[in-house]
Amino acid sequence: MSAEVKQSLARGQFEDTIRLARQALQTEQSESQQKELRYCIAVAYRLKGDILQAIKSNTDNIQRNPEYARTYQELGYCFLAQQQHQDAANYFYRATQLNPALVACWRNLLTFYQQTQNHKAEHIAQLQLTRLEKLPKAILGARDLMYEGQLEGADKVCRQYLQQHKHDAEALTLLGELGIQLKAYPEAEFVLESCVALHPQHYFAGLEYIKLLNQIGKFSQSLKICEQLLKHHSQDKPLQLAKAGALLGIGDISASIELYQQLLKEDEQQPYIQLLLGHALKANGQIEDAIAAYQMARQFKPDFGDAYWSLANTKTYRFSESELQSMENLTNTAETNLEDKIHIHFALGKALEDAKEYQQSFLHYESGNKLKQAQTGYDISAMERQVDRQITACNQALFSNLTGCGAEDPAPIFIVGLPRAGSTLLEQILASHSQVEGTMELHNVLSLVSKLRGKANAYPENLQEIEPAYFQRFGEQYLKDTQIYRSDKAFFIDKMPNNFMHVGLIKLMLPNAKVIDARRAPMDCCFSGYKQLFGEGQEFSYDLDSIARYYRSYEKLMAHWDQVLPGFVLKVQHEDVIDDVETQIRRLLDFCGLEFEAQCLRFYETQRAIKTPSSEQVKQPINRKGQDRWRHYETHLQPLKERFLSPRD
Structure with a gap:
């Protein structure tokens, strides 16, 4: 993004910002720079008081880049300006799901939850905000870069910080997370293992280490770290979920199911845990129980794409006409996030195939695959080179x-x-x-x-x-x-x-x-x-x-x-x-x-x-x-x- 656009916005010259950004869009080839320029236009509209145009700009931006957290943050500010606090909170929340390092969003959410006396959500927001505010400025900035997909930039900032603060727990944790994102699993494992050894009581380092161990199939090792951390955080839900995943990984499916069910006894309205319970039940051959769990997940989160896909992926479930219509609607609204949309397209492809509506079925398979391919950016030529190297x-x-x-x-x-x-x-x-x-x-x-x-x-x-x-x-x-x-x-x-x-x-x-x-x-x-x-x-x-x-x-x-x-x-x-x-x-x-x-x-x-x-x-x-x-x-x-x-x- 041109320095002139940034300077214009910083000086409060909003009309100039819009004009300059639009001019830059005519020649700018970089998708990330185009995204930033459109974001600046939306911010300028809001700051000059044209809220309706700002909302329109942000809505258009979501269509182009549905995973850009700051667009949702901007919409939160727009609705806040119109005193539509619930809508503002919804968009601030969606922004934090894409980029948990957005401090301003957490502050606005904390205020909203306090005003609405949503004590459970208030507690979560307060924990997140407290952690972010304690982070060194450089590490907070690096986290922001990571969540926005700028992994190399985040890695560079993190390593520079570690040169001056060699054993900093937050920096080491972030470096491990970046290794996971870059699929450099051995390096990530070494970094997180070292961090946990240096800081055995550091909750976030331990949790990331456990997640990685589960991801690479080292479930028994994960279980040991879980037990160690649970001694100090016995009621911590993420740790209990990680333990349930590790139990499933080592084949102790009954214990895994029991732990998921125990967590749901406290509060059944937890769609993600309902989904995980469904997966464990399915692995155990309890298909009808798994379907019931997936349906509960969808009931508590009507746009939960993974719940729809999990139902379809049982290979036996048949969706009703009303379910199919709801799924179609979800794929056609900008409010449905990308991950959910991908899952729902695949579920519709399977459902319409079962109904022998092959033309419509393929359109959904194709849509889901195109979205997923764009998300992964997979390049087959790299695999072909690997095969030649093996030979x-x-x-x-x-x-x-x-x-x-x-x-x-x-x-x-x-x-x-x-x-x-x-x-x-x-x-x-x-x-x-x-x-x-x-x-x-x-x-x-x-x-x-x-x-x-x-x-x-x-x-x-x-x-x-x-x-x-x-x-x-x-x-x-x-x-x-x-x-x-x-x-x-x-x-x-x-x-x-x-x-x-x-x-x-x-x-x-x-x-x-x-x-x-x-x-x-x-x-x-x-x-x-x-x-x-x-x-x-x-x-x-x-x-x-x-x-x-x-x-x-x-x-x-x-x-x-x-x-x-x-x-x-x-x-x-x-x-x-x-x-x-x-x-x-x-x-x-x-x-x-x-x-x-x-x-x-x-x-x-x-x-x-x-x-x-x-x-x-x-x-x-x-x-x-x-x-x-x-x-x-x-x-x-x-x-x-x-x-x-x-x-x-």
């Missing part, structure tokens, strides 16, 4: 030179592939065997990869430089860290699909492990992924061209593993399982060195917790319901057809 680095010479290294335990069975390719079915079949433990999508290999990659992005090339003895340590550490998910069974499953990228590393550190490639016909697999809104990761799935290129790169890499590691990976084609389930099950068990057991044929009777979108589908006998569903949408799937179908198809 170059993990060559025949590497494995010949490192023969015999790694931990010899044959217990791990890795199921890899693309999401929605049938991996949950294979896991359910294997987990029905008396000697096999079904676990979940474990993050342990990906965490090791992050450490090996380091700041210099040295992986996988550095596999050729690592001392052979280290691979045994890697394998032993993996076995130790995953023990929390196991009982006394001889084998266990790690179903993280993205591990297909790291089959070479798996071979080096666990040479006797088994790797199963869950493969599904590309049109079905890719379109099924496009229809799915994932909880985290899988950013490639929100664009048809990206998902097609991802599938081709995956095929290319799996072919490489077959060439340099013959016999280490078993490909199981989903369509072959459908056509002859017993033959494929026997083939699967034989590859894993397991005796045939008849209960594997009755896999749908096996009772176990499943946390993936296919949880209900694998509790039914083999069927063809998922085959060729893409044909209903064929006219919209040109990017997939160009790569996967010959003209005669």
